[in-house]
Amino acid sequence: MKDLIKKIKPYLPYLIALIGGGILTYAFAPYDIGIAGIISLSILLWAITKQPPKKAFYIGWCYGLGMFGMGVNWVFFSIHVYGNTAPWLAAIITGLFVILMGIYPALFSWTLNKFFNKHDLVRTLVIFPALWTVFEIARGWLFTGFPWLYLGYSQMGSQLHSFAPIGSVFAVSWAAALVSSLLYNIIMYYFENKSTPKLRNQLFATLLGVWVIAFGCGKIKGTEVSDEVIEVALVQGNIPQMMRWDPEHVANIVQTYRTLTDKVLGTTQIIVWPEGAIPVPLPESQQFFREMGALARASQAALISGVPTQLADQRHYYNSIVAVGLAGPNNNGCENYEMPGCSYDKSHLVPFGEYVPFESILRGIIAFLNLPMSSFVEGPSNQSPLIAQGLHFAPALCYEIAYPFYVQHISKEADFILTISNDTWFGDTIGPLQHLQIAQFRALETGKYVIRGTNNGYTALIQPNGKIQALANPNEATVLAGEVTLMKGQTIWVRFGIWPLLAALVLTLGGGYYWQDRKRMKLFKAR
Template structure:
């Protein structure tokens, strides 16, 4: 191991860049649909050894001294994000004649930009670098900060945060309810980087022991939660999720809107497979109603014809709102609740819009150049200010998360504790049968564990599922499997997991890791084997 570590440290030029890029690319194997989390042990071990050898020019300024470490992190991040996000380009091919020109920006430009966060992380870690286990703490702190910034700046894009690599199955998801995603990012980097100590020996015994204790505690807590902690009781409320599997190109075709609508209605009216009673709640995916519902009263009549009086339909749709005389209307990506009489009894609008997808940053300027958002209405969608609970005719309530809102822990407020379930409506047909839908589902699944509130997820093409508050899939439909699933709504965990309390615990862990890095860096203690 020492010879291998030395060889990696001494790499230079393009070989060094290629090794960093390859290490990031290897880490992608830990993400869905593969979920081989052990790949990150190799990925972060190589990263540590590369940073070990990232020494700047003697006597130069601190910026030039940190540049070698920055570029290692950047190439590592470029490999990780390129391998993990290439599928975004599929959305641009749905209307290739209009958006194919932007393919390099999505497939190469976005990973190159996101890699800047990892470059900053390795540069910051290098400031506190030491010979022993303290450098792992420095790297963990720096990556945790970088992931927080990535999820916050420029509206945020925390897709595939490194902490998800430590949570491939429900057994390994339970720790997230203690201190949130930021803590999982911190712990993941420390644990996955720990084999690097075998290549340098200094501080190996202490560092590996600490990483081992953290990993065993992580697994042990998962075993406790799944086997010995009380399971949430079922509510008795029947729910149907409709997964129509409609090709995205078809959804954009104005001539087949009636056909799309009728397909949803047919799946809604289908009798329960077990011969039982009809579900009280039927859920359609994001933008499943293919027209402005309030402009089509006949559509509400058709819904009333299909529903029983005691049923409620929850469906994704575009909502239009008048903006006043002489002003264009505003459009919202919304969810409607419609009772058995065809009356709209509730609505919730999307808060966190997708940049370049649902709205254009610097919209007027870019639109003047003929550049429009991929999935938006004329002028783009408008964002709501908050997530109101969506209530059904039977008194059940859902906390709405439309599309990728489910990847943002900060989008979920304490109001979720008053809901019966998190409700995630999405349309991942934009991305085809690529890793994208599987990654999206995994992150929504973790939100259920983090909050202690079950998840009901309806996706146009999949993955749709009922997920309990411990992250277990009760019933689901895989990608591209059309149909519906009926289940009973699960209950919440014994107590709602407060995001604010999770953040406080994370700050304590962060302070401990930072103190460890500082002590190791400035020589207050000597690392020992």
């Protein structure tokens, strides 16, 4: 038995890191065990402490494999079921994606142990949280970004989420990482009998202080309620993914949305259809939207819908949103969908889902790379908000809601955040609820209502504090109706963006490196 333990012992940090990464999944929706996120990162810190940089890299990679292997395993479902890909090939593609994403925790671990290798409280309480946050920011930006599974999302149910209106989900990630490092230090100093009563009290006081500051941040109101309330109705068509782009089902799809919409005409001001609701691209469907616009206008309403827009080359498309009825500048209607305020073209596309990188080489190799409507191109980066009922809606199409920077930018001139999606790609996995949780954070960050329309769930109205006001039953053709209130003002995050937080992180890392370098020099001179 002792021999077996000796053989296993060198591999324990890798195994424990793998398990620790997997635990992180349970911190997010639908499980929402926030403490799991804190414990998970504490495990990573333990696993890489006092390890050489190269070994720390591979330990961090194992953590990333557990984190993404458990947290985004819905990728396999999308590739296999809707990509019409053999299970073994879908597993390989998913595995490669997980391996690639795992590089971020690996590089984080290597950087921490390479440049900040003095094992003291400065490393764990100052450098560790700041460096983790920097790598999260990088992951959401480099190579189009993958802004999923940010540590901050795990704290939706804790007081730490109060940092979001000040520094977005990244500030919450920093706070959660700090709490993780405090937990690590409290446990390690206790078991190693190195702590004094004074040090223990300081660590517990710091832990309490984080929550006190978070409570104080929750009292900072960047936005305030106005007297203007509007009625909205979100139409959830529940169209199966296999039917959406089949020409034989177009008439039934259109009829589904018409029938559901008829139920609320005359009782609501804004009607929202989900992403790609009408599977007939503009300009071919322009006459249909003119008719729907006239119908909505007669009922003193505006209709906002997702629809593809075919480009002049007849091969490529925009993934678009159009507004008709009482919409456009001065509510004069949108006879021309190219008018400012009448349409929006998605600018952050999903690689391999909405477009194929290196298309001329990869297109057609496997079925997954030849999905219906996978020839989208990016819309312009600087577009006007959608206008309906004289109000401005910041559009975020599907995946775009996951980008904090993007939503911060478009929400500056907006009264509401509007996000529409087609989450049938996820199937009955944890993906749709993770997506909903991300939208909740965008409401928190901006201090505005988020109106979220989906094809099959989860369609929701989200309050400025991130709480869900109303939620439609998933996998059901239905209409979710409710009131949303116009919010005045801007949160600190919307006003200043990432720059204050980024400057603080860079200064923290620079100061931490200088501190550790100075201590190393003193030790060298003493020798």
